[in-house]
Amino acid sequence: MPQGKPEVVPDDGLTTRQRRARPLLIVHTGEMKGKSTAAFGLALRAWNQGWPVGVFQFVKSAKWKVGEEAALLALDEVHRSTGQGGPVEWHKMGAGWSWARKQGDEVDHATAAVEGWREIGRRLGEQRHRLYVLDEFTYPLNWGWVDVAEVVETLAHRPGNQHVVITGRNAPAALVEAADLVTEMTKVKHPMDAGAKGQKGIEW
Amino acid sequence: MPQGKPEVVPDDGLTTRQRRARPLLIVHTGEMKGKSTAAFGLALRAWNQGWPVGVFQFVKSAKWKVGEEAALLALDEVHRSTGQGGPVEWHKMGAGWSWARKQGDEVDHATAAVEGWREIGRRLGEQRHRLYVLDEFTYPLNWGWVDVAEVVETLAHRPGNQHVVITGRNAPAALVEAADLVTEMTKVKHPMDAGAKGQKGIEW
Numbered sequence: 001m002p003q004g005k006p007e008v009v010p011d012d013g014l015t016t017r018q019r020r021a022r023p024l025l026i027v028h029t030g031e032m033k034g035k036s037t038a039a040f041g042l043a044l045r046a047w048n049q050g051w052p053v054g055v056f057q058f059v060k061s062a063k064w065k066v067g068e069e070a071a072l073l074a075l076d077e078v079h080r081s082t083g084q085g086g087p088v089e090w091h092k093m094g095a096g097w098s099w100a101r102k103q104g105d106e107v108d109h110a111t112a113a114v115e116g117w118r119e120i121g122r123r124l125g126e127q128r129h130r131l132y133v134l135d136e137f138t139y140p141l142n143w144g145w146v147d148v149a150e151v152v153e154t155l156a157h158r159p160g161n162q163h164v165v166i167t168g169r170n171a172p173a174a175l176v177e178a179a180d181l182v183t184e185m186t187k188v189k190h191p192m193d194a195g196a197k198g199q200k201g202i203e204w
Numbered sequence: 205m206p207q208g209k210p211e212v213v214p215d216d217g218l219t220t221r222q223r224r225a226r227p228l229l230i231v232h233t234g235e236m237k238g239k240s241t242a243a244f245g246l247a248l249r250a251w252n253q254g255w256p257v258g259v260f261q262f263v264k265s266a267k268w269k270v271g272e273e274a275a276l277l278a279l280d281e282v283h284r285s286t287g288q289g290g291p292v293e294w295h296k297m298g299a300g301w302s303w304a305r306k307q308g309d310e311v312d313h314a315t316a317a318v319e320g321w322r323e324i325g326r327r328l329g330e331q332r333h334r335l336y337v338l339d340e341f342t343y344p345l346n347w348g349w350v351d352v353a354e355v356v357e358t359l360a361h362r363p364g365n366q367h368v369v370i371t372g373r374n375a376p377a378a379l380v381e382a383a384d385l386v387t388e389m390t391k392v393k394h395p396m397d398a399g400a401k402g403q404k405g406i407e408w
Binding site (some may be wrong): 027030032034038039042047049068071072074075077078084085120131139140182183184201 | 240246253385386391
């Protein structure tokens with residue numbers, strides 16, 4: 001695929017170099033599962049650039065993304081032992097976040113989602129990562145657990161050059177409006193329509 | 205995301221276990237770049253299952269996928285040194301394929317595409333990989349370099365449990381027809397529309 005040429009040269013007073021380095025807010029939405037998968041593919045590129053990557057999984061799922069988690073944490077280990085690539089952190093909401101409380105403490109999911117978002121806000125302020133994957137983050141937004149307007153506001157004022165990818169169905173309109181790049185994964189055909197079940201290596 | 209329940213229980217005489225292990229032909233098409241990225245995300249899951257992964261890039265591109273290549277080859281190295289995950293091979297068409305000829309030999313792209321497809325056919329026959337990523341393979345199909353009917357025929361009769369992911373715009377109808385799962389990546393919004401250029405870590 002040839003490298004795309006911009007269709008319009010913007011009158012924004014920025015040099016090409018500045019425009020290239022623009023921090024992006026990316027949304028992967030639509031009904032198909034490629035949303036998260038493509039976000040983790042982006043994480044591979046970020047890793048190769050040596051960027052610190054932070055993955056935050058907002059919906060509890062026992063096995064769906066173990067493959068990506070294991071692979072990205074193996075890349076983190078490569079970084080630690082050889083210096084190749086960048087560091088990767090992977091945080092799951094589950095029953096509370098790893099940084100937030102001791103194992104076994106109970107917390108409801110709405111509270112945990114808010115805590116997750118607060119931590120991400122702190123990290124954005126500290127410029128802790130260069131790529132953030134907020135996986136399935138549209139769900140707590142749509143359920144009203146986390147305030148969309150606050151998220152858009154925080155992202156709009158994040159410092160430095162931090163890229164943020166948000167995945168999940170039914171991305172809220174205000175988020176789509178704020179995003180630089182929005183891709184919708186659309187189903188053309190899916191084996192579950194024909195009665196097949198998910199299988200390891202493909203679905204998780 | 206909860207695990208999907210099949211909408212229909214098929215009357216195909218297969219057990220759930222057999223149906224789960226069905227080899228899949230997956231097509232990622234549409235105008236957005238998530239097509240390849242999501243395929244490489246699938247490769248992470250395959251790697252974690254210990255599956256031998258083969259990536260075949262059919263369109264020459266100097267820098268677009270260096271990140272994914274470096275990361276997946278780092279995972280191959282993890283496999284070699286620790287036994288975690290599976291082996292990964294990454295082949296680029298470029299001016300001929302790595303297995304086919306000495307560097308510097310000239311070959312036209314149409315011939316190289318046919319040679320690539322022949323090699324993949326041989327590997328399918330030998331069950332060399334468990335996941336094949338045929339990246340940008342729709343282009344040589346659409347350009348008439350590789351015969352779609354032959355590809356569909358070969359894939360239909362591939363032995364064992366080998367999954368194949370084909371990416372690229374404008375997937376031919378016969379390929380969509382033959383596929384088990386087809387996802388279209390649709391553009392909702394893209395920064396190049398606003399005049400931004402591609403940037404490292406995001407576009408390559």
